[in-house]
Amino acid sequence: MEAARPLDALNAARNKRVIVELKNGKQYVGVLKAFDIHVNVVLENAEERNDGEVARKLGTVFLRGDAIILISPE
Amino acid sequence: MEAARPLDALNAARNKRVIVELKNGKQYVGVLKAFDIHVNVVLENAEERNDGEVARKLGTVFLRGDAIILISPE
């Protein structure tokens, strides 16, 4: 995730496993398949986690950028 | 829901059953009939759920994108 612009960093993480944290405190871990300038994100093989524990399996999930705080390769 | 851009993923989910989660914690499950770049969404045969239980049947429902956190095929 080497980058001059923040979205380049997301591009470098494409097809890799990332953790996404939301404003409501929830975490989603999955393979980053897509994102856009609003930081809307699509993860595959995603799971929701609470305090590191898997809360539920979601498969594919679309997360609205407005709800996202942080994205980091796992 | 294979996609290069997040909205392509929503397009792949059209006419399929999805779960939509809102910032207020509520969940709506229904058939995804329409969406736009604001992530405004229309579901048909929709029901509101609390903790996995059906809270009420809504038929067709328009959900404002601004209120949405997550969309995932059920």
Next chain:
Amino acid sequence: MEAARPLDALNAARNKRVIVELKNGKQYVGVLKAFDIHVNVVLENAEERNDGEVARKLGTVFLRGDAIILISPE
């Protein structure tokens, strides 16, 4: 409310009785007379409801889109 775009669904509901739910938890039921791309909405013969009970009669009411979560034909 059959639609390719979410606002088409609102258009199909014009002159019909809808329920509108706000971020603050309040519900307004009335005849949908007007809406725009911000999802600003005008209802006629509107009433405010709390838990299904009529809280007050409002006649015509303008609801700001930013405050709206959900619109559904009653």
Next chain:
Amino acid sequence: MEAARPLDALNAARNKRVIVELKNGKQYVGVLKAFDIHVNVVLENAEERNDGEVARKLGTVFLRGDAIILISPE
């Protein structure tokens, strides 16, 4: 307040007494003198109300659209 677009409805209410409700729960009643596409509003002979009681007289008041939930002819 008959209208095809929501702002037409506000236009029909110009120079009439309206109630404006804000996200913070406060209500303002006064004569609608001006509004714009952001739903910024100017009332004259305005008063702030709490639970139907007059809390204070304000004369002319500018209310920022972003803070407004609902506008209705009194």
Next chain:
Amino acid sequence: MEAARPLDALNAARNKRVIVELKNGKQYVGVLKAFDIHVNVVLENAEERNDGEVARKLGTVFLRGDAIILISPE
């Protein structure tokens, strides 16, 4: 503060003493020197008030429009 558009009303209040109320409940009273379309505002000889009591003297103060609910000539 007679006006067809809300910002005309602010213009009529220029160089007059106004009260500005914020989303966080604080009130600022001062002479309205400047404003823009975002409703950013500059007051001079301003003071912060809590429940009608002067909490502190501020001299000149820039208030960000996004934080403002209400502006009214004192």
Next chain:
Amino acid sequence: MEAARPLDALNAARNKRVIVELKNGKQYVGVLKAFDIHVNVVLENAEERNDGEVARKLGTVFLRGDAIILISPE
């Protein structure tokens, strides 16, 4: 900080010591070095204050406009 437009007032305060208050209640005092139309701000020789007490020294600090309520020459 004499001004026709609010940002002129910020310009007049450039290289002067200002207090900046945020939506979260925190205060930052420092020399105003830069700002833009979003009211993003850079202070130098900045310190964070709680109730008038210096909480910590920050040197240079970038404050995002969206988080700011108030800017005033100290």
Next chain:
Amino acid sequence: MEAARPLDALNAARNKRVIVELKNGKQYVGVLKAFDIHVNVVLENAEERNDGEVARKLGTVFLRGDAIILISPE
């Protein structure tokens, strides 16, 4: 971080260690690698801190501008 415009200040901090504080109260410390006009930010060798204590190591992290309050060289 000498600057006429706030983003120039961020540019001067590129490849340096900065602290980033979010609206939710969390702090991230790392090397500033990228930012954009929305104040989206990428840090490398990042760690999350609670009250000055390292809460967890994150490596590379993308932080959404909308969630950020403050950026300061450590």
